[in-house]
Amino acid sequence: MQRILSTELHAHEKQTVTVAGWVHRRRLLKSVAFVIVRDAGGFSQVVVTEPGVRALVETLPEETVVEVTATVTANAAAPSGVELTDPSVRVSSRAPGVPLPFELHRPTLSATMATQLDHAALALRHPSRAAALRVAAAATAGFRDALDRERFVEIHTPKIVGTATESGATVFALDYFGRPAYLAQSPQFYKQLMVGVFERVYEVGPVFRAEPHDTSRHLAQYTSLDAEMGFVADHRDVMATLTRVVAGMTATVADRTGAEVPPVPAQIPSVHFAEALRIAGAPPDEPDLAPAHERAIGDWARREHGSDFVFVTGYPMAKRPFYTHPQPSDPRWSNSFDLLFRGQELVTGGQRLHRYEDYLAVVPDPEPLAGYLEAFRYGMPPHGGFAIGLERFVARLTGAANVREATAFPRDLHRVTP
Template sequence: MRVLVKDLKEHIGKQVELWGFLHWRRDLGKIQFLLLRDRTGIVQVVTGGQRLPLPESSLRVRGVVVESPKAPGGLEVQAEALEVLSPALEPTPVEIPKEEWRAHPDTLLEYRYVTLRGEKARAPLRVQAALVRGFRRYLDRQGFTEIFTPKVVRAGAEGGSGLFGVDYFEKRAYLAQSPQLYKQIMVGVFERVYEVAPVWRMEEHHTSRHLNEYLSLDVEMGFIGSEEEIMDLEEALLQEMLEEALTGAGDEIRLLGAEWPSFPKDIPRLTHKEARRILKEELGYPVGQDLSEEAERLLGEYAKARWGTDWLFITKYPRALRPFYTHPEPDGTTRGFDLLFRGLEITSGGQRIHRYEELLESLKAKGMDPEGFQGYLEVFKYGMPPHGGFAIGAERLTQKLLGLPNVRYARAFPRDRHRLTP
């Protein structure tokens, strides 16, 4: 029976069978050292007289587990038999054990199909999987229903800009930039819904924080009193997500040396107007109407210095800066908010307009044609409740939690302005 590397400590002095990849090898005369990697870790194997294949070959090893203070993890396996299950046919384009310090970042991404095998390369994906698991688990307990919405759509959730067009038989269609309109419709069915799915944004950005395809964690709930309830929900949700990451991917978090944040409890809430005042008067930053990346970074530092937190809600955004479906206020603001984490926006959300005539008026005020939204608008003729929600960018959250230098390392196969492979 196969034994995993993480369980070897329970088999000291016993014979075991290991299956895994040849991570690294070294010949010292009659003695050969190799590192075997499986999905749970790496162990040193000692053998001799073998004709070892190239690194990344898949192997089966049978041997005895012994304690060895100099070996990784304090254990090694003294091999009695070694079988090559599938040999590597050529050297890897990047030496996997040395990937993080020898390879150029573009090389790591270009050969992602093999560089992902490295422990530090795969660790963010394991953390992200745990975050998503916590996301689903918390919302399931709160009576939410997971939904699955179309990704080929007639129009965008935020208008015609930023959309990837596709040929759909004799019609023109688009890749969905958000499930926003569909999750609002589904509030009329289940009251509380969520979705975990990719979205696409046709943006020209080529920065360390932007992707053109990313994983969106969407939430929408009905029968709310205000956007405050949505922010309260997100605080509790994020806490569970962080706890699940620590429990389910703690080894990966430690491997990456991540500075884990304080739990998001009682997150400060600044209005957009107050945030702009602080930037201008207290921080001396010449801010415009919208908050730039630098403004967000400064606000993140301000929240850390003043309240000792990595989290900050910016609320009451001006109507001009929010999508047409955001609930307006009489003073020209909205019930829309963003959540900043360490100075980076990871969430956009708020309360939505739930009355038909107000939605029509808002669409026209934004210069958008209601005809393109008929399937969406129809549901608002049938008593839609006050509702709202938010979306979390999974890669951005993972990047900031782990201190990754680039958001692309938080996605297995990133898609950006210049990358369509692998």
């Protein structure tokens, strides 16, 4: 018999159907047993009264995979308004892993993050953990759809690179056929090169940071949503695209998962770094925004503009990477930006240098960057882009306290398995 999902039961009232999934919970009462079967759609309540079936059900540990053929019966008291009665149960594969290291059927996982990560194959089956990963999938789809609509082309770039020049301190080194090589900490150089080919490009892929930080915000591998676009007037064109992309991401998340998402204004408020310092009450010579400053600017945006989002532009050149384009009217500042969401940095981006001679003026040693700089020798348009850390984006959207909750199998200072 064709299997249906728990979400489809209501359309089959009084019919005999087959559902399949995991034994999420059993409640063995005196005259009746309830088995909650979990599948990709949700839950089915199976009502067992027949002694033979009950005897079987009593032997089934939680997480056993079963196929249940039964009648769909209305019951206003059941979780979804219907339940499965008069079932026959077939065991598809037994779970010999009992007792489970933690209970999956509680509304929230009570196990520590470390225990959850040790048993990721089980913990991710909890609806709350799975939901965060569904938000990640939807956000990624929304990112791509928004850029596809604006004729961006998807690219795939090397994750193994020959030189550790973008920022030498934080890369993983590896043995590449007997030579030293490094894991890419971003697709920055490659996406810029590809502006010379497609004008507008994006990439969804892993990036690697060997930063020895053991915090709730750092991962040694995360998924970077990168975009880069040519023929921009300056960074404001990039910000306009990013605004549409973030709106597309939140819309897709809402549409696919039903999660609550913040409204994204068509015009996100924007404040220059110098003004941001004043708003935050910071000294005017501060070189960067501290977390408390970002919170103050987030509060200001909500208060003055009714927006959860706010752009800060013009960060001091001294604090931005070498490829950052200066602000033409005052080269102490840059044509770069951060997008803050509820007072925390969500996205970083900006306009890049596009003239070969401008790169030669800021790069101390062009030799290791030859393959990158070559693109500028052959003519590159004014361009800029941005990078969104997927896990941080999802954590902020879902309110997760730890970025690891938005990652299936996180890699950090202490963890390289499972």
